[in-house]
Amino acid sequence: MGKIKAILTTIFLCLALSGMAQELKCKVTVNSDQIQGTNKSVFEALEKTIYEFMNDRQFTEYKYDEKEKIECSIFVKVNSYADNYFNTEFQVHAERPVYGSNYKSPIFAFSDKNVNFGYSEGDQMNFDINAFGNNLPEVLAYYAYIIIGTDCDSFSRMGGTHFFNLAEQIVNQAQSTNEVGWKAFEDNHNRYALINNILDDASKPYREFFYTYHRLALDNMYKSADNSRAMIVDGLETLKTCYKARPSMIIINEFTAAKFDEIINILSQGSKDERKKAYDIFSYIAPTEQKKLEQLK
Numbered sequence: 001m002g003k004i005k006a007i008l009t010t011i012f013l014c015l016a017l018s019g020m021a022q023e024l025k026c027k028v029t030v031n032s033d034q035i036q037g038t039n040k041s042v043f044e045a046l047e048k049t050i051y052e053f054m055n056d057r058q059f060t061e062y063k064y065d066e067k068e069k070i071e072c073s074i075f076v077k078v079n080s081y082a083d084n085y086f087n088t089e090f091q092v093h094a095e096r097p098v099y100g101s102n103y104k105s106p107i108f109a110f111s112d113k114n115v116n117f118g119y120s121e122g123d124q125m126n127f128d129i130n131a132f133g134n135n136l137p138e139v140l141a142y143y144a145y146i147i148i149g150t151d152c153d154s155f156s157r158m159g160g161t162h163f164f165n166l167a168e169q170i171v172n173q174a175q176s177t178n179e180v181g182w183k184a185f186e187d188n189h190n191r192y193a194l195i196n197n198i199l200d201d202a203s204k205p206y207r208e209f210f211y212t213y214h215r216l217a218l219d220n221m222y223k224s225a226d227n228s229r230a231m232i233v234d235g236l237e238t239l240k241t242c243y244k245a246r247p248s249m250i251i252i253n254e255f256t257a258a259k260f261d262e263i264i265n266i267l268s269q270g271s272k273d274e275r276k277k278a279y280d281i282f283s284y285i286a287p288t289e290q291k292k293l294e295q296l297k
Contacts, residue, residue: 023062023148025069026054032078043078045121046086050074053125053137059144060163070151071095071104074143076115084120089113090139093258094147096154096214100222105214108150109258110194114181115139129166132173139181142170142191149198153207154214161199168195189250197251202242206251209238213259221266229270232263236281243285256286268295 030047032040054074064070072094080087090112095104117136127137145167149160171192174182181190197203212235217228243252260282267278275296282293 022055022058023060023064023070024054024144025071026051027073028054028076029073030076030078032081035078035081038081042081042119042121046076046119049119049123049125050076050136050140053127053140054144057127057144059141059148070147072108072147074140085118086116088115088117090115090143092143092147094150096151098214098221099219105218105262106258107154107214108147108254110143110146110254112139112181112191114187114190116180129169132170132177135177135179138170138174138179139191142167142195145170146194146198153210155211156215157211158204158207159211164195164198168199171195188248193250194254197249200249202246203249203251205238206242206249206255209235210255225269229266229274232266233270233274233277236263236278240281240284252285256282256289260286260289260292264292264295 028047028051030043030050032038032043035043054072072092075091075093077089077091078086079089092108092110092112093106094108095106097103098105115135117134117139119136123134125137125140126133127141129141132138145163149163149167152159152163171182174191180186182192183190184192184196187193198207213232217231217235221228239252239255242249263278263282267275270278279293279296282289282296286293
């Protein structure tokens with residue numbers, strides 16, 4: 001009974017079920033500036049196809065109201081194209097609203113450098129969670145589940161686990177294919193590495209902090225900015241601990257990439273002690289950001 005109650009609580013907290021809309025409100029841009037001498041219609045068709053796949057498909061059994069859709073974007077840079085085969089890079093981004101404000105906080109930012117797929121105008125985008133098909137819809141569905149899971153993690157403790165498991169299922173099914181970006185030995189910054197990091201037991205403290213940061217701190221900023229800042233600063237130690245234990249944990253780097261400017265802006269209004277603590281932590285986990293960190297001094 002307790003388990004059922006916990007599941008229902010997670011569903012209601014992170015999804016606020018109502019309406020009949022799909023989960024995502026995704027902006028799609030396909031950039032083919034590097035490709036010369038090719039009819040641009042195929043790139044326009046690809047952009048439309050990806051847009052429809054992300055926005056018209058329902059990825060979960062839950063119903064999102066229009067205002068509850070997760071705002072996200074996919075930027076596709078086409079590096080090469082020949083014989084209906086694409087070599088591209090994906091930049092995937094997602095954000096969520098902050099309660100009591102008009103501000104939208106970035107929750108996910110990831111650069112996928114190696115997304116290859118076959119595509120012709122008019123191709124059907126078939127996807128089956130139980131069987132690996134064409135690489136393009138598989139990659140898109142993978143990121144849809146990552147985005148939904150991340151959004152749920154920001155509203156409910158570990159609330160995105162079910163959706164992360166679905167992303168992992170796609171990764172597992174890709175192991176028997178020749179497609180790149182899905183396997184452990186290829187790269188330490190690919191789709192396999194990302195979901196492996198997220199679901200690793202070592203990441204649980206980070207995911208707990210992710211919830212605390214968004215639901216308990218940001219969403220209550222309108223009530224008490226001082227309390228919210230203190231909560232964020234206290235939680236930053238978790239990032240350092242996770243990073244120190246496993247520097248290769250890319251989700252810490254991705255969190256920093258997505259949230260760095262936001263955190264600097266919030267904590268620049270904090271006390272001297274808060275700024276110093278944040279400065280010391282970020283100097284350790286993000287040493288290349290020294291210029292921006294000067295704002296905390």
